[in-house]
Amino acid sequence: MSGGDIADSMLFVKNNEIGRNNMLSVKIEKELNKQLNREYFSAYLYMSMAAYFQSIDLSGFERWMQVQAKEELSHAEKIYNFIHERNGKVVLEAIEKPQTDWESPLAAFEDSLKHEIFITGCINELIKSALEEKDNATDIFLQWFVTEQVEEEANATKVIKKIKLMKAAPGGIFMLDKELAERE
Ligand code: FEO
Numbered sequence: 001m002s003g004g005d006i007a008d009s010m011l012f013v014k015n016n017e018i019g020r021n022n023m024l025s026v027k028i029e030k031e032l033n034k035q036l037n038r039e040y041f042s043a044y045l046y047m048s049m050a051a052y053f054q055s056i057d058l059s060g061f062e063r064w065m066q067v068q069a070k071e072e073l074s075h076a077e078k079i080y081n082f083i084h085e086r087n088g089k090v091v092l093e094a095i096e097k098p099q100t101d102w103e104s105p106l107a108a109f110e111d112s113l114k115h116e117i118f119i120t121g122c123i124n125e126l127i128k129s130a131l132e133e134k135d136n137a138t139d140i141f142l143q144w145f146v147t148e149q150v151e152e153e154a155n156a157t158k159v160i161k162k163i164k165l166m167k168a169a170p171g172g173i174f175m176l177d178k179e180l181a182e183r184e
Contacts, residue, residue: 022085022086022087023086023087023088024083024086024087024088024135024138025133025135027129027133028126028129028130028133028135028138029083029086029088029089031125031126031129032079032082032083032088032126032138033083033090033091033093034122035079035122035123035126036076036079036080036083036090036092037092037093037095038119038122039072039073039075039076039079040072040073040076040092040095041095041096041098042069042072042075042115042119043069043070043072043073043076044069044095044096044098045098045099045112045115046065046066046068046069046072046112047065047066047069047098048098048099048100049065049102049108049111049112050062050063050065050066050069051100052100052101052102052108053065053105053108056105058105058173058177059177059181060176060177060178060179060180060181060182061105061108061176061177061180063180063181063183064159064180064181064183067183067184068112068155075145075148078144082138082141086137086138099111105163105173106160106163106164106167109156109159109160109163110160112156113153113156113157113160116149116152116153116156117153119149119152120149120152120153123142123145123146123149124146126138126142127139127142127146130142159176159180162176162179163176
């Protein structure tokens with residue numbers, strides 16, 4: 001082996017060790033990939049709700065859901081990048097078909113809150129696994145999602161309360177539609 005070959009192989013071993021040190025466990029990698037899929041599904045679900053609102057001419061509600069779907073894509077991107085930063089492999093699975101119709105705007109928002117509560121539970125389970133695996137980096141990474149989920153549930157709850165309040169007022173839903181159109 002030449003001096004150059006030895007240097008190359010030492011560099012390879014070194015890089016490999018660095019990779020291993022920072023590497024996700026098989027279990028956490030799998031669970032993060034599952035959460036990645038859930039975030040893409042969330043985007044899909046909210047786009048489906050946006051399309052439902054479009055079909056009943058509530059363009060402000062539609063806009064709100066489109067913005068929400070974009071947020072979900074940004075959540076997915078965070079996980080995608082984190083898996084790679086930790087020398088893991090992103091594996092994209094099929095995205096489940098979302099529901100396409102709801103019986104009312106209230107029913108759609110109640111489903112969105114239900115979905116967010118489910119996602120909060122998944123994040124909490126992931127944190128539990130990270131702690132079991134002594135994976136502090138994943139635990140710290142997921143703390144951002146804990147805070148985000150508080151906001152996600154609060155946002156859906158706020159709209160549900162407004163829909164219920166405005167139900168009695170004539171034209172209330174159109175006033176709310178105007179308000180929701182302003183979401184950025
Ligand atoms: Fe990405 Fe709405 O949770």
